[in-house]
């Protein structure tokens with residue numbers, strides 16, 4: 446089932462839009478229904494709002510429909526919203542949600558990666574984490590296959606599937622969708638975050654395999670660290686990781702260091718841009734395969750300098766040492782931009798808006814009420 450070579454039926458081209466997450470004429474897409482899995486999450490909730498603003502009807506899936514309703518029903522355009530209870534771990538759980546949808550955004554993923562230290566750690570990870578993650582994704586894809594209406598699936602992958610080191614351990618000059626982290630290497634070396642890396646690598650691989658077998662049109666979007674403002678009541682994990690030099694969180698800062706050691710820098714994308722890119726890839730008939738979606742990146746010293754500019758309580762001095770000064774590999778999103786996608790926000794905007802939203806939410810102390818800037 447292919448979308449074909451012209452504009453996909455029912456999809457509106459993004460051409461002529463300002464690229465923003467702005468309300469658009471509901472009539473253009475009024476009859477188009479799409480499904481978003483993981484609608485209570487950081488990306489999922491923003492994506493639902495972006496789609497509703499553009500006039501799509503949205504089937505939003507959540508494990509907890511009460512949580513989803515509190516979060517999503519405040520969005521404008523919510524007359525086009527339906528919430529479905531679906532769990533990746535329950536077979537057939539997505540069938541109702543996907544029924545009648547032209548496209549499905551498979552955003553949901555379990556973020557539980559605690560692994561007890563035990564002898565059979567690999568067996569444990571296989572049976573309790575990676576196999577259920579793959580089954581969960583196949584669960585969604587099988588629902589799409591059964592529905593018969595789904596013309597495209599956009600799968601949310603992760604830059605953890607990508608490495609800037611070649612098979613000799615040397616830095617590549619350019620990193621793109623082909624710079625895939627080797628699965629065996631992850632099993633053998635178990636770098637920090639290895640369970641998440643494996644989970645995303647294996648689910649993406651199986652998703653493409655299943656889609657090929659069933660002739661389903663699937664594209665994968667590869668986000669780096671996503672940050673900026675958020676709609677969820679909790680501060681999203683990725684925003685917390687980005688701000689970990691400021692908060693000094695001993696569990697999250699090492700994640701930033703590990704991204705830096707795998708990619709040579711911290712690639713970033715704004716939440717609005719990653720959601721626009723999801724929609725763009727749904728609507729672009731020519732899209733196929735994988736698409737990295739990073740607007741730019743900062744080395745850790747550059748990132749901490751930017752954070753200290755935005756947040757006066759924070760001094761970057763102690764972070765500047767210990768990281769290489771070499772020019773980091775270029776993380777290329779050319780496949781996406783060559784197709785016509787335009788980013789709206791740069792690295793500085795992302796950091797500025799993440800800090801502002803965390804001050805507003807109370808996660809970071811407010812410099813004005815605390816006396817700074819007075």
Ligand SMILES: NC(=O)c1ccc[n+]([C@@H]2O[C@H](COP(=O)([O-])OP(=O)(O)OC[C@H]3O[C@@H](n4cnc5c(N)ncnc54)[C@H](OP(=O)(O)O)[C@@H]3O)[C@@H](O)[C@H]2O)c1
Pocket residue numbers: 482483484485486487488489507508509531532533534552553554555556601602603604645667668669670671672681682683
């Ligand atoms: N944020 C980033 O920087 C980033 C970067 C690269 C890739 N990604 C990918 O983007 C996707 C969304 O990430 P996020 O940052 O939005 O994470 P998030 O805020 O933790 O959202 C995860 C979503 O998945 C849902 N979920 C978890 N387990 C589930 C299950 N068993 N059945 C159904 N739904 C389940 C969660 O529902 P509950 O609310 O019920 O927990 C939540 O809605 C993930 O696939 C992630 O790997 C994110």
